[in-house]
Amino acid sequence: MMPFASQVDGFTLRPSRLIVAAPVLVIAALAILVWRDPYAIVRAEYARQRIAAGLTQRSVDAGGHRWIYAERAADRADAPTLVLLHGYTGSKENWYRLAEQFDRRYRLVIPDLPGWGQSERRPGADYGYAAQAENVAAFIDHISEQPVVLVGHSMGGGIVAVVAARHPRRVSQVALLDASGVRFKDNQFGLDVLAGRNPFAVTDAAGLERYLDILFHDRDARPAIPWPASHAVISQRRADGDFEQSVLDRIGRGDERFLPYDLAADIDQPVLLLWCQQDQVIDASAMAIFAARMPQARQVLLDGCGHMSLMEQPAAVAQAVSELIAKGTPR
Structure with missing residues (x-):
């Protein structure tokens, strides 16, 4: 008998054959998994990014929704808590590159907003600026006993503005990144x-x-979405089409489309306004228009990036937010 060989139903399985068979079996198992759940490969990549950023996934019930969020503790108990809100069609994963730029001077809390990502979506629920602002206020009550630094991108920035104006005791500082909810120079x-x-x-x-x-704007900053991940993303976005349209009807064309701008004058906290010069979604002209309502706001205009400042220039965004926290206003 050959050493380290085994008999199975009369056949001899030698080590070399086992070594060859193992990866084949793994590939077959992964193929079956992807066939049954195409989005599994996307979730696996998101999990890898979360772990690389030192974040832990958690959940909480707040505002009538089940929230899924990522969190990373600070190195001291009295550290500022940063709550980062994603934009329209986005998710908590949009923030992971930025999270890697922050050290543990800050506690990071990065949720999927209700209706988006892994957080609960209730049929017929309102996911416009005003309703989401109340959801976020309830979420803050559950995750922090102290006021938080509230950072929002795009739609998330519009929500942040409403929360800061209507719930000032929950928010210590405000950062609006390429934020929506304001009139700007016409673009396509x-x-x-x-x-x-x-x-x-x-x-x-x-x-x-x-x-x-x-x-x-920066093609090198675009996330790589090779097949079959691209197939899974397309299928998910197609399935979410009606929901996306319903939200856009509220925040892009409805009566509250300029609610963040209307309430901006009521924001008394220190404010960071950060835009990218090449933003094709919310034109950079919006920054000065917002600033006219918030004389305490400092403006940072980045060059060489589009709408996704948090992913295209995460180091610059992290620096501006850190200075907001340290000084009240960015440089």
């Missing part, structure tokens, strides 16, 4: 929204490419 994105279209709609590979082209 805005004209499409007013015409009833969803410029972010994704139903096929070409739509996914257009979506990324609108969001990112």
